[in-house]
Each structure stands twice: as structure tokens, then as C-alpha cells.
Amino acid sequence: MDYKFQVNLSGIIDLLSKHTYSSPRVFVRELQQNAADAITARRHFEPEHHGEMHIELSGDGPAPTLIFRDNGIGLTEEEIHLFLATIGQTSKRDESFVQRDDFIGQFGIGLLSCFVVSDDVVVTTRSARGEGRTIEWRGRSDGTYSLEFPDREIEPGTEVRLRCKSGSEQYFESDTLIRLARHYGSLLRFPIHFAEGDLTALINDARPPWEQEFENPLFEREAYLGYGRDLFQMDFFDYVPLKSSIGDVHGVAFVLPFSPSLAMKKTHRVYLKNMLLSEQTEGLLPDWAFFVKCVVNANDLRPTASREAFYEDETLAATRAALGRQLRKYLIDLAEKNPGQLRTLIQLHFLSFKALAVDDEEFFQIFMKWLPFETNMGTMTLTEYIAEHKVIRYTPDRDQFRQTAAIAAAQSLCVINAGFTYDAQLIERVQDLFPSIQLYRVNADILLLSFKFLTIDEQDEVAEFVKLANQVLEPFQCSVEIRSFHPGDLPALYNAGTAALFKQSIGETKKVVNGFWSSVLDEMTSGIQLEEFAQLCFNYSNPAVYKIARMRDERLLKFSIQMLYVQAVLLSHRPLTSKETVLLNEGLLGLIEWGADTFGEWVQ
């Protein structure tokens, strides 16, 4: 007797293959999951039962046939109707998923994924409970199915038979199948046998290292690192076994042999009850632990509907904390037992260390002194810095650092560039660790203070020059000073704070936008304090400046000031504004003309 689905099955299959499942290959996962669930269910009331699963591929006929067989609990007729009902329900919901904790519902959903590679699916099953009749269900992708009760008696369990649909040939090849079955099910605890003709293979032939006992630590190390190499084709720096009773988690964290970028997605390989859940799980470890890649099996965590991550609940938070403590302990132990290795590790993963030190007082106390910081004299650890310098100078602003690095170095001042993530927060707490050390936040203004003032006589001599320079540079929102500083070959130092730079970018933008946007920008700026002018500090120790500052030819003076200004801006690595580009051209031409006018008679 034939029945009709109440839903459009091909529609659902299309939906599933396009949305719920990332690729057709997941039918292998779903069928393994079904077998695992069935075996677990049978062992519930038959604890001594030895579960196993067979995957058989036979190539006779026009299309190859694939059989997945387990000796799990099997299905009764009633249960078959139940899973069909579940499939019906699935389609009525907006989301294409059901609660996965229901075994029968799960079975039905798992079966649906088979229609992505096969036009008809035959399920032969016999329940290990009840009257134990053999039942054959045959579903077709056009939405019809039939239910029969053949006379032959099979062993309790379930067999799913698929026939290759055109376009799915690659999933009916032994290489692909063995690879996929291993990918998803290598941790399953019952044997999975694969066979095609004479070819046989055991899918899950080895247990993961955390389920093994080792005679000595060297074997253990080799086993773990070898496991990591096989899985990820990567030679890891080190490994940390992981274990948490909350969430029932076991596994390993591999220490990456390269520096990951700060927010690169954490990609841990996670198994749920020994079945691969995802290779891109997030949220399992604390944020700072981005220096490791994990492989873990969890028995007590709840996956989200998309099965890409775990549901963020108390259990997950507690698990994360427990795993975090183990990684933290690993680092602290390393500090005691193997400082050399720790140094290498810090070089690779200092961002992780800094992230943890920001939030964790004890960790800060232990590791701060070993953390590297960028300075204008090269990268050095805090210990190295303190050994050379009695005072810690830092700037939390990258622009300021760029503008002042060279000049500070010329004064033998070592300045830390704390404009990177976490750095300023850490440096500002350095006195917690070294109470006697002095800490200065440096910016260009403060640096200027360290430059030598001119004597009163000298100031008188250059007063006209400074006045004129201020006039010339006023349109560029730049004020002028003159001091004496090292190095003598640098004629002038340009410095613009964040506010000044922002203001310049607004000015530049207003040149291209229409009236409406110009007023928007005006209104926006009116609410932000941006009075800051940029500064140009001429170097009185520079021979050229020394001469110019005493010159009385206003025309030549003006050109010189403009050119020195543009040069200083360029040295600060800031792009020239359009007005400055004009200035550069005019200044250069002006100087040439002036030269030609003045020395014209020599040329002729």
C-alpha cells in the first residue's frame, strides 16, 4: 500500500541541502550519528551488547549502491510512523531543525540528508524490543513511500541502502567514503568496518592519545604531537592535555608554532559524544587562549541548532573556566621549569600573554617582566628596558610615536609605543610590579619641553622670524616655536596630535563634498573639541635654520619657511593635503625665481 507525504519532500531536501547542511557529504555524518544513537539506546537495556557498524559499497548495476548497517536498537512500526511525523513537522517550522535530543526525530532528520545523494532510500530494520518484525521502508524523493513486512528475519538493527543519484558519484567511491567516515567518526567507540568487494578497512582503528596510557612522558609527547600532525599537518610547538569534569570534556590543546592574528577565528575541532560536531567551534576557550588549537570530545555540552558551536550556558562558562585554568597553569609551570621554552613561546604568542595579563592580576605579576614592547630603540622586554633605563616613557598614540620616535632617540630617550592593543593598559600598571620606577606618558609637547630654550638675546634676534612663520603657517593650523635640539641636521620637527590630524582630514574632505555635507561636517565638528593646532618646532642648532632666522629678506624667508614646513610634514609620514602640495610647488618655484632674480647677472 502506498502513502503520500503531506509535504513537498523535494522542497525540503532542497532546503536542507542548501541551508542546514554545509555540503552533501554530511549524509555520512548523519548515518553514523544514527548508528551511534541506536547502539547507545540498545546498550541502555543490554549493557553487554557489542555495537558495530558496517559500511558496504557495491558497484553492480547502473548506479553503485551503498549500505550502512548497525546492530543498534532498530525501529518498530510505530517508531517509523513517528519519525515520518517528525519530518512533516520539520517542514511546518520556519527553521529547518528540530530538537536533536529526541532519538527518533533525529533519526528521521538524519535520513532526510540521504535524499541529497540518493533518489530512493531503503531502510530495513528490526527492533531489538517488542515482537521484532522485519520492516522495510522505501522512501522516494518524489515524496512517496511504501512500507512492507518481508518474511525474512534479520538481526536486530537497521540497514540503510542508498543508490547513487546522478551528480553524486564522488560520494559513492571508497576513497571518499573512508575519508569521510574517518573524518566524522574516528572517535566512535564501536568498530566501523568498511568493505567494497575484497577491500576492507577499519575506520576507527586507533584511540586518541587522551584515552591511552603511556609508559613514559616521551612516548606521551610523541603520541600527542603525532596525533596533531596527522590531523592538521602541522608540527606543533607543544601540547597541553585538557580535562574538565564539568561538561565531561577530554582532549588536547596544541600550541601553535606561529603567531595567529589577534582576532583570527578560533578554530577548534570538537566532538560531541565522540561524533565530530564542528571544526570551527568558538567559545570553548577563554578569549585570551588564541595561541592554541584544540581537539576535544565533550559529552555534556549542548550544541546550538546550527551545530557549529555550543550553547552559551552556565555549564559552558564553567567548562571554559576550567580549561582556561589548565592552560594558565601550563604557562606558569613553564615559567618555573623551562624558562627558555617560555621565552620562545612568548615571542610567538605575546598577544595572548598580554590579553591575559590585562585581566588576570596574578598572571600580570608573573609574566609582565617578560613581555616584549616596541620602542624607538627596537623591541625589548620590560626587564631589558628597565636594565637600561631608570624611567619608563611611553606614548599611547601611534601617530605621536611615529612623529617623535627619531627625535626622542636623538635625545637618548627610549619611548615605548603603547598604541597597540593592551599595551597602554599594561604599562600604566607597571608600578604595581616595580613601585620605585617612574612612569611618564610622553607626547610631543612634553618632548618639546626637553628641548633647550633660546637665551633672551637669541629670542630677540629670532622674534621677527617666529612672527612671520606663525603668519605663514596660520592657514595650515600650525603654530611655530624655535628651540635647540639634537640631532643638529634636522631643521624642524612637525607634530600633530590626533585631534589636529582629524581636523585636517575634515578640512580635506570639505573641499570635495557638497554644501549639505559640508554643513553636516561643521555641525558634527562643533560638538567635538578640536582646538588643537599642529606644531612646527625649528631647530636652532641646525645651521640652515640659524641663518634663515636672521635673514631679513621677507620673500626668501617666506619660501624657506614653507619648504621647511612641507619637509617636516613629509618626515612625519603624513600625506600632504592639497593646500600643502600647492605650497610645495609654489615654494620651490619661488625659491628658483628668487635665485634667478638675485643672481641673474651671474647666469648671463
Add this chain to the structure above:
Amino acid sequence: MSRNEERVYELLERSLKLEDGDEMIAVCEEAVREADLSGDLETQYYAREQFVRACVFGGETERGMVAFAWLLAQFDLNPGMFSQWRILWKYKWIVSLVCDFPQISKERILEMLDDLSARSQQAGFGLRAVYTHRYRIEKFWDNRPAAIENYRIMQELPRDDLSNCPACELDEEVGFALYCGKNEHAVELAGPLLNGSKTCTTVPHRTYASLLLPLVQLGRHEEALHCHRAGYELISKNKDYLDRVGDHLIFLALTENFDRAIQLLERHYPWTEQNRDLADRFRFFRGIWFLLEILEERGRKTLNLRMPRSFPFSSIDGRYETKRLAEWCRQQSEALAKRFDERNETDFFSRTLRETPSLKKLCAPFPLNNSPA
């Protein structure tokens, strides 16, 4: 390709691997600087596109807005050279944030919306996206009938490439249910956002925070706690969520998780110095004020806090008088409320602030069991 241009594309590629936040802004800013040094218009344009994104999603709207104005101008000056959809998509971000700056006048905001509306239509898109923003703006201005009217119109318009993603649209629906006082319905609607079946870059980050108070009001503390844990995890690294931290602070104060609340206060106060979005700042200061008031009432006369050096009351030993600090935070929020209310021509912000202490009646201890990771 010049050396500068190569560097721009290197930086932009790096930025794609980063999460929204300061690091992303810094990398894109560097790309813009290099692009300007190269002087190549296309390179400058692409670098700024990424920079606008980074600023808008990283809590530096004002800088994003300047860069956007430049993009829009170049888009108009060079017809056919740059993607129309991409500029309109960014325009939506700007429009959605412009209200948060009380220095920008009402007329200007409406004119901007009309411009977006005209440009969308010229490009052949429908107005669903525009009406979403009309609804939000009227809501912001406390003009309830107009807000509801615009929401209805938006709902009737078909979705197109310019309308928000399904996760954001659902988040909008949740927000509307809350706006209509249907807390229970809102929580139910949020289901697919909270169980992970619908997500995007800012959802469910925002959703969690918006459900904290409603869940407490419904007496569903266990779920509220979950929203705090899961939600805070998502927003704790990006200063764009300063306002949401304010919501979490209120929740922690209401459930008397004071240690955790103080930890959040210390950790996120520095954001107020970098995030110039005044609506965000208002919600954060309101949160601290509420927290400090409750602490003061519970007898915590002084507090030990680790505040940045630039903090106005910065004290050497880290001890602060709770009352004085609370008073200062109230003044900060009041000053901001006043600026918003003047621009918006309502008393919505001041009223929100005045009504905040009445939340105290919801106070009930509900401790976080496990120490957070």
C-alpha cells in the same frame, strides 16, 4: 602598482581577518594614510570604504562619517566608477547613527534621510530600508504615533537587496515588540537569535542586552543571567557596545552582582574617552550612576577602583567616595540628556533619567554561580 598601493592592499587584507574594534580601525587607518600617499583615487576609495566600516562597527562614528562624506563625494564626481549598492549600504549605517550626535540638527538628519530615499529610488531599490530608519528616528525623537506608522509602512514593503539581513530584521521586530511593551512576545520572537540559528555581525550581541531588563521585569532571572553571560562575552572587546555595557551594568546592579559590575565599570570606563557617540555615552553613564546609587544605599561609602590616569577624579590610592562619584555620573548623564532633549524637542532623555531610580524596586539578589571565564 606602487609600493604604497601594495601596502594598502596588504593592510586591507589583514583587516579582513580582524574582528570589529580598535585593532581593525588602526589597520584601516594606516591603509588610508598609505593610500593617500599613493595618490591613486581607486586605492584611496577602497581603503576608505574599509575604514568607514571599521569606524562604524568599532565605535568611532565621527571619523567614519568624515570618510563617508568623502566617499559619497567621489562617488558623485566619478559616475559609474564605484559600486552604487556599496555606497548606499554605507549610507544606511551613517543614517542609523547620526541621531546619536546631538550637535547635528533635526533638519539636517531629515534632509539626509530624504537624500538616501531619493538615491535608493534612483538606483531602483524599494524603500523598506529607508522606512526602517524613519521608524528608528521617530522612536529616538519620542514621536510614538509617527514611529509606529513608519514601522507599519516598512513592514508592508517588500524586502530587497538594500533591506537588512534576516537576523537584523528579526532584532528590529524584537525591538518593536519591546517598544510596544510586549516583553513576553519580544522574548519569544528572539528565540532564533538566541539559539544561534540567525546571526550577523551585531546580532545577537545587541539582542541580549536589550532583553536583560525585560526578562528581570518578567521575573525570568535565570534567562536574564544567560543573556548577561552570553551577551557580555560578545560585546566585551568592542567599544562600539559602550551603551550595551550600560544595560549590563543596570542588570548586574539589579541582581546585586556588585563585584562583577565593578569589574565591568573599571574595564570599560576608558571607552568613554574614545567613543564619541553621545547616546552611547549617555547609556553608559546612566548605568554607572544607577550602580553607584545602589552601592551607596547598601552602605558602600567608598570604593577601590582602578581608573585610567585621565579620569577626572583620578586618585593615587584608587579610593573613591561613592556618593561623589555617583553625583558626578548623574551630572554627566544629565548634561547629555539636556543636549539630546533640546535637539529632539522632547524631554525623553531627561525623563528616562528621572525614571531610572524607580527600577530599584526590581532589585533582588540573583548571584552568578560560577566565576566567569
